[in-house]
Amino acid sequence: MKVQKFGGTSVGSPQRIRDVASLISSFEGRNFIVLSAMSGTTNSLLEISAALKAGDSEKAASLIDCLEKKYEKVVSELYSTEKARTESSRILSAIFRKIRMVAKQPYSIRTEKEIVAQGEIMSTNLMHQFLLEEGKKVALLSAFEFMKIDENGEPDFKSIRESLNRLMPGLNGYDTIITQGFICLNRNGEIDNLLRGGSDYTASIIGAAVKADEVDIWTDIDGMHNNDPRFVEDTLPVHNLHFEEAAELAYFGAKILHPTCILPAKLNNIPVRLLNTMEPEAEGTLINNDLERGSIKAVAAKDNITAIKIKSSRMLLAYGFLKNVFEVFEKYKTPIDMIATSEVGVSLTIDDDSHLTEILDELEKLGTVTLDRNMVIICVVGDLEWQNKGFEARALDALRNIPVRMISYGGSNYNISFLIDKSNKTKALRLLSYHLF
Ligand code: ADP
Ligand code: ASP
Ligand code: MG
Numbered sequence: 169m170k171v172q173k174f175g176g177t178s179v180g181s182p183q184r185i186r187d188v189a190s191l192i193s194s195f196e197g198r199n200f201i202v203l204s205a206m207s208g209t210t211n212s213l214l215e216i217s218a219a220l221k222a223g224d225s226e227k228a229a230s231l232i233d234c235l236e237k238k239y240e241k242v243v244s245e246l247y248s249t250e251k252a253r254t255e256s257s258r259i260l261s262a263i264f265r266k267i268r269m270v271a272k273q274p275y276s277i278r279t280e281k282e283i284v285a286q287g288e289i290m291s292t293n294l295m296h297q298f299l300l301e302e303g304k305k306v307a308l309l310s311a312f313e314f315m316k317i318d319e320n321g322e323p324d325f326k327s328i329r330e331s332l333n334r335l336m337p338g339l340n341g342y343d344t345i346i347t348q349g350f351i352c353l354n355r356n357g358e359i360d361n362l363l364r365g366g367s368d369y370t371a372s373i374i375g376a377a378v379k380a381d382e383v384d385i386w387t388d389i390d391g392m393h394n395n396d397p398r399f400v401e402d403t404l405p406v407h408n409l410h411f412e413e414a415a416e417l418a419y420f421g422a423k424i425l426h427p428t429c430i431l432p433a434k435l436n437n438i439p440v441r442l443l444n445t446m447e448p449e450a451e452g453t454l455i456n457n458d459l460e461r462g463s464i465k466a467v468a469a470k471d472n473i474t475a476i477k478i479k480s481s482r483m484l485l486a487y488g489f490l491k492n493v494f495e496v497f498e499k500y501k502t503p504i505d506m507i508a509t510s511e512v513g514v515s516l517t518i519d520d521d522s523h524l525t526e527i528l529d530e531l532e533k534l535g536t537v538t539l540d541r542n543m544v545i546i547c548v549v550g551d552l553e554w555q556n557k558g559f560e561a562r563a564l565d566a567l568r569n570i571p572v573r574m575i576s577y578g579g580s581n582y583n584i585s586f587l588i589d590k591s592n593k594t595k596a597l598r599l600l601s602y603h604l605f
Contacts, residue, residue: 169198171380173349173371176207177388178445179291182246188386189298191448192344200374202349203295204367205287206242209235210350213267213287217280220271228271236264239290246294252301259293282359288348288367296346307342309335314377315352315370317360323369323432324355329377336378347374368426372440376432383433383440385425390444391453392417392424394466395601399594403601406465407451413465413549414440414455416583420547421470430455464550464559467600469593473505473543474521475573476528479513480535489534490514496530506545506576506585515574517545517587540573542590548600553581560584566603570596 172195174188192201205213212235219228239260247253263286270282288311296308314331316324339345349367354360362369368385375383392414393403409417411434418425424442433440433455440455480489493514497504500523507516513535518524521541531537548563560577563584574587588596 169200169378169380170195170382170384171200171202171371171375171378172384173202173367173386174204174445175367175385175387176204176210178386179203179295180207182242184445185242185246185295185298188445189295189302191386191445192299193302193304195344198343199345200378200380201295201344201346202367202371202374203288203291203346204349205291206294209287209290210284210364213284214280216267216271217275217283220275220279220283223275225271229268232264232267232271236260239264242294246298247301249301252297256294256297259297260290263290263293278358281361284361285348285351285359288351292346292348299344299346304344305342306344306346307339309339309345309347311348311351311370312353312359315373317352317354317362319355321354321360321363323352323362323373325373325377325432328373332374332377362426365423365426368429369432372429372432372438375438375440376436379436380438383438384443385429385440386443386445387424388444388446389424390447390450391442392422392455392466394605395597396422396467396469398423399469400597400601404605405451406453408458408460409453409455409465410459410551410582411440411455411457412580412582413459414453416547416549416580417466417468419470420468420545420549420583420585422466422468459551461551462556464548464552464562464604466549467597467604468547468549469597470505470519470545470547471590471593473517473519473545473587474524475515475517475540475543475587476531477513477515477538478531478535479538481512492534493531496527496534499530500527502527506574506587507579508574508576517543517574540589543573543587544590544593544596546586546588546593546596546600548584548586548604549582551582552577552584554578562603563600566599567596570599 179185216228216231243256270279299306316327318324349370350361371383391405395403397403415430419427442453444450505517570592572586577584
């Protein structure tokens, strides 16, 4: 069994849906198909929620009307038979009735999650009806039947595996099973999601739960490129990545993959392939346990980073200082990305600054605190094991004319990270491409 996930652009128009449907029809063996919402839909649904949050029900109503019109057009263009059009219109009308009903309730994060979930429900229904119209035997399985997160927002693997083990025998007659990416239930049984870009995560979670042979992530580019194509020209696909390299790239900003989607695949040793829907014959990127010795693979950048420096007295640092610093971040459930220490202080970075004020108040009791906001982590990924000579020097050399606030190397064998000001991001990415590839 393979899990095959198609992103928003891959199902972003009637023609794209038709193209993906013909790809699905060409797949051999059994396939679990995970779909994102059509591109733009999640943003539109979030805009509707934002209007409701702001108390602007008129704006929300007109945005809902506008989105419904868009889907009516999709239905009219997608299907060739009246039967499929009627059935799809009926399903979509029910979904929009639901959105309008939820929009009438007082706004809460729960109403927002329920509204946002409708994007994937619409795309999977459209595809299901299209494949049925094509005469394919295909099942549509609701993600709410099995995809569950725990109190920390992490997948509840035990429950997911048990649910799928219970559901799969009932689907024995189907080689193609479609489900929604991104959406899930939380531990209270309420509608929730796996955060933006979370459909990749859905695919690898299912892959791990059903012990799939492979997880394929189909998107709008031919695999992981060696730099961010949104900022750097002439980037090239990387054909092979180790799980750790891919995880570092995803975590440090390579948008093609959801930050945590590699972990379930790595833990279960399931290869992940990144493929291009628009160019299915392109090689793409294979992510597995093979490490290409001694090569730098790619560069990525993570935005909106806050750097905090805490300067202590020598005596305090002797012992216990770092523990006291870390306890503050633990208390506010705020993960630390980069860290650099010296005898008199510690510098670290966070990307979640929702508790920044409280964190700073507590850190000030431990020493003198300085803050730099709007920073960017630039991450160079590859086989950077310390015995490999010269890689640090090459990366540093590339950045010699850019002010670097922090450097982190040696924490993993796969990355060296630089913290720079946001204004230098594009320049740094381009210089690294020029010097490293
Ligand atoms: P999907 O909608 O299929 O999930 P995404 O937009 O989430 O697609 O991810 C694909 C996009 O990721 C590409 O179009 C590209 O602009 C962006 N991207 C950022 N960094 C990289 C990289 N290193 N390699 C490939 N794509 C990247
Ligand atoms: N539709 C969701 C989003 O836009 C999930 C995804 O596409 O992966 O973030
Ligand atoms: Mg994505």
